Amino acid sequence: MIVPLDEAVRELVHDGDTVALEGFTHLIPVAAGHEIIRQGLRDLTLVRMTPDIVYDQLIGAGCARKLVFSWGGNPGVGSLHRFRDAVTASWPVPLEIEEHSHAGMANRYVAGASGLPFAILRGYSGTDLVENNPHIKTVTCPFSGQELAAVPALNPDVTIVHAQRADRDGNVQLWGITGIQKEAVLAAERALVTVEEVVDALDPVPGQVVLPGRVVDRVSVVPGGAAPSYAHGYYERDNDAYRAWDAVGRDREAFTAWLAELTGAGAPGAPEPAGRGL
């Protein structure tokens, strides 16, 4: 259950998989994303409501053939330039996109977690998202006759999240902004959770979400594994790192150098060096 990160990624993530690394600003599983880059995985369908810089890195490294998302940007800073380059110039490989709203993505995960084939919501109506995404349809309420948006369930092959703590049985505890992590884990075929620490007992914390060990396949201990995002109660968001990414991401050469450092400095199997590095 509790294994090193490189082993967990090797066991759970395979070329061609649909992979969701979730975390809504908080608790983004950055170290796990870097391990995917190091292992050179390819043809992934990457899923995430809010792809930010770790997805920019995965895309720039050529791991993805498709991105399913609702908002892609560097929060508070600007655009994702590796994402732009892939979409507009197919560099380093073409990137197909499937685009939703947050409400649509959230409900797709809810349907996935609930064992339903689709979800209904009031959404999308009148937007150009509809004609550019075959996965947005409508259903009619059999009681009121109202027409509502329908989106298919999202069931990733693997979901990866980061959490504050786990116990030795693989029960996972996270708190603060808990976003869509519970649904993303429950919707997935397999789940990997990186944690700040393993403890003997998960003392209850207000606002906690507990993911029972039976829905978690692997836990890896990666202190700082969410940086430069943050882990509530452990460390703050490194806003400077987000700002600094802008210059690296803008430039293919700067990015290539960054990538060489990530993959060269840490050969597959080696742990994330500092745990918090970009």
Add this chain to the structure above:
Amino acid sequence: MIVPLDEAVRELVHDGDTVALEGFTHLIPVAAGHEIIRQGLRDLTLVRMTPDIVYDQLIGAGCARKLVFSWGGNPGVGSLHRFRDAVTASWPVPLEIEEHSHAGMANRYVAGASGLPFAILRGYSGTDLVENNPHIKTVTCPFSGQELAAVPALNPDVTIVHAQRADRDGNVQLWGITGIQKEAVLAAERALVTVEEVVDALDPVPGQVVLPGRVVDRVSVVPGGAAPSYAHGYYERDNDAYRAWDAVGRDREAFTAWLAELTGAGAPGAPEPAGRGL
């Protein structure tokens, strides 16, 4: 915002209303139910997943013309005899019933809380509930072609719940088994919450649900207001009282005597005498 219980009931509940008193074994708003009996409200459509003895009492007192529910019984003891008497012998007045499963009722509240006209679930298929309830239909998934059950949103005129605490702004905090209370309050046009106590600040508690004051219309302070059910952290379930109800509920005369005592001892306006009496 914070008013005596009799005033709150008078302001929020009217003859003919659809009223949900929710609480899944825990935190049942019994005192509020008794106040409805005391005020002699009539023609109510009573809604509740698990009508237990307080609904038996409301039905026996003739407050209800219809019951919408999924499991009606005296938990761990047996049947509700006032409910039976109303259904099978129209005593004291006829009682129409609309019957669901727990999953159906829970999803009806979720749809109501979500501003959706209906909910979908895997449920009811093959059961005789379907032909005896016009509010169970089907929809077809526009992606997979699968057929699913559809149930209409539940939006009570008033929802009443009991909680451990509120602050002076009417923010409400409950914990332990939190059941369907959040959805029942959010689905309602108006909401009344009885609480064990009002405090200056709601210190966070693990497992808490917080209902922001803006979705609560009235708070009434009724210590012991959930008895003989229980309030986690305040008092235990009075199992003997549940067992003792069986003999009272079985017999029209015994019930009538109980009712006279409830309504006579406490004239409208007087507070629940002991707070915990049956």
Add this chain to the structure above:
Amino acid sequence: MTTATWTSDEIMTVTAARSLRDRMSCFVGIGLPSTAANVARRTHAPGLWMIYESGTLGTVPDHLPLSIGDGILAETADTVVSVPEVFNYWLQAGRIDVGFLGAAQIDRYANINTTVIGDYAHPKVRLPGAGGAPEIAASCREVIVIMRHSRRAFVDRVDFVTSVGHGSGPGDRERLGLRGAGPVRVITDLGVLEPDPVTRELVLTGVHPGVEAEAVREATGWDLAVAGELAVTPEPTEEELSVVRSLTGAS
């Protein structure tokens, strides 16, 4: 080994408990199922993961709850979730190995009635109703029913199908879109019934010690088939009986 004396309810509970395997996830109904599940957890299945429909996941109560939502269930759970979540994220999603149900009536195809005896509009007896049972019977990987045997309870056709067992025979569950296997075992105070692999009709496959097959047939409201090799339930062990009695308060 000395043979303890035991009641028919006790051997029913012990037999039901034995049918749970360690580490299974079990959706537990109140009453007999709850007693049996808690016996299993205290004997051969310490890792049994019990869910009650009040939203308590992985609960380990130190005494039997009277209701489905007693405080002890919340206090000892791995986590407590809302009622929509337990039904949607846990039960409907197909995460539960076994649903453990009681019933007022059951029929030859293991369909379950907990709604009314008699006509729905003009019932002879009004029962509590569905609760979580229809979806437990639909979505758990398998279902085990525990109830006392009588002709009133074991009927040819239930007055009301609250929860679908095997419908009216082979292929019905698939046709209805029910994803679990349905009832695989009905455990009573007389013996054990299991669906025939082909016809899906309940067959007597085991009796408790001292019970004759004919007595079970007489307590059954249809022409109950008896398996060629009829098992006899092993006697309850001293440990099992002592756990049952400590939980139920019998001495």
Add this chain to the structure above:
Amino acid sequence: MTTATWTSDEIMTVTAARSLRDRMSCFVGIGLPSTAANVARRTHAPGLWMIYESGTLGTVPDHLPLSIGDGILAETADTVVSVPEVFNYWLQAGRIDVGFLGAAQIDRYANINTTVIGDYAHPKVRLPGAGGAPEIAASCREVIVIMRHSRRAFVDRVDFVTSVGHGSGPGDRERLGLRGAGPVRVITDLGVLEPDPVTRELVLTGVHPGVEAEAVREATGWDLAVAGELAVTPEPTEEELSVVRSLTGAS
């Protein structure tokens, strides 16, 4: 009263802040909307109830968050809920008074584009995308847009309708089933635009001090109509400016 000097961004922020009333519930986008909402809460609207889409309800951050999910939002909230819950139970249910949005492009009917400049399949500029905006624009009782004025941003027709304003005119929101009133005000660094009550086309109804209507028309990509009585924004007060500057870190 002395007149302070201020920048066009500052008066835009102050004007946006003033359009929020005390005790309103406000769904806040990051960036300019977040700054304006936090100014309002520290000036005339101390009871403003701010929701960020990360699930923080009733948050009162002591500094401006950089992202929609900064820790300070969770630490100071009345309660933190999951992302499905904020969208379904709060936004979709119609509980939010005002949605406060930014935009990359807006058109004469206040439709909003935050997706692409150019063709969707072969974009000139790929923008972040929809986020929560389509449903904020659909479901809040009203919507206020805050963005800087330019011909590139204020266009006759947006390249991509990410979020519907008034569609292509009267009756469109009703036809599309959008339950809120849509954009009631667009606040820029030059002035204020509001939809004509009949045609739903954006009209210039106010300018900031020192700004000529003609200058606003020149910065607009369609033939912008000007209201008969053009309001002039009252100067920012010392207090408003000091709050803006303390929040944005300007001295």
